[in-house]
Amino acid sequence: MKAVLEGLAVTALGGGAVWGALAVPSAPAGETWAGLVPMTVAVGLVLAGLWMTLAGMRAHAGVWSLPRPTRGTLEVLGLAVLALAYHQGIVWFGYLLPTAVAAPITLAAFGVRSRLGLALSVVLCPLAFHLVFFQLLGVFPPYGSLFDPLDLLP
Numbered sequence: 001m002k003a004v005l006e007g008l009a010v011t012a013l014g015g016g017a018v019w020g021a022l023a024v025p026s027a028p029a030g031e032t033w034a035g036l037v038p039m040t041v042a043v044g045l046v047l048a049g050l051w052m053t054l055a056g057m058r059a060h061a062g063v064w065s066l067p068r069p070t071r072g073t074l075e076v077l078g079l080a081v082l083a084l085a086y087h088q089g090i091v092w093f094g095y096l097l098p099t100a101v102a103a104p105i106t107l108a109a110f111g112v113r114s115r116l117g118l119a120l121s122v123v124l125c126p127l128a129f130h131l132v133f134f135q136l137l138g139v140f141p142p143y144g145s146l147f148d149p150l151d152l153l154p
Contacts, residue, residue, distance in 0.1 A: 014045025
């Protein structure tokens with residue numbers, strides 16, 4: 001039954017990712033839609049989750065008692081909630097502020113315990129990602145609908 005629950009969690013995560021990818025504005029005529037890669041990954045997550053769910057159901061046909069969630073399942077669900085909150089934060093506040101908040105939380109979830117490292121990630125992760133994606137790759141940075149710290153910069 002664990003495989004069924006994990007499959008349902010991956011399907012739900014993929015569904016949230018599809019919803020998020022649909023929020024990416026359409027591209028001007030002749031350009032590639034910026035949501036193409038996120039949507040492809042999101043649909044892949046949904047399909048993989050459904051596959052996992054069906055495989056788990058086949059493996060345990062007739063056994064439908066729900067087990068207690070394991071620590072790993074709870075950690076995956078926690079990261080899924082963080083991912084959805086991060087996406088919504090980007091919609092509301094642009095790129096910099098949600099990334100500064102999500103970076104140390106994500107690093108801590110993956111085992112980083114250095115207080116200095118977590119504190120530095122608040123500045124270094126948004127800076128590094130900004131340089132890679134927006135400067136080197138030329139991706140257009142998402143701006144927040146409520147408030148964006150980039151509005152304060154000249």
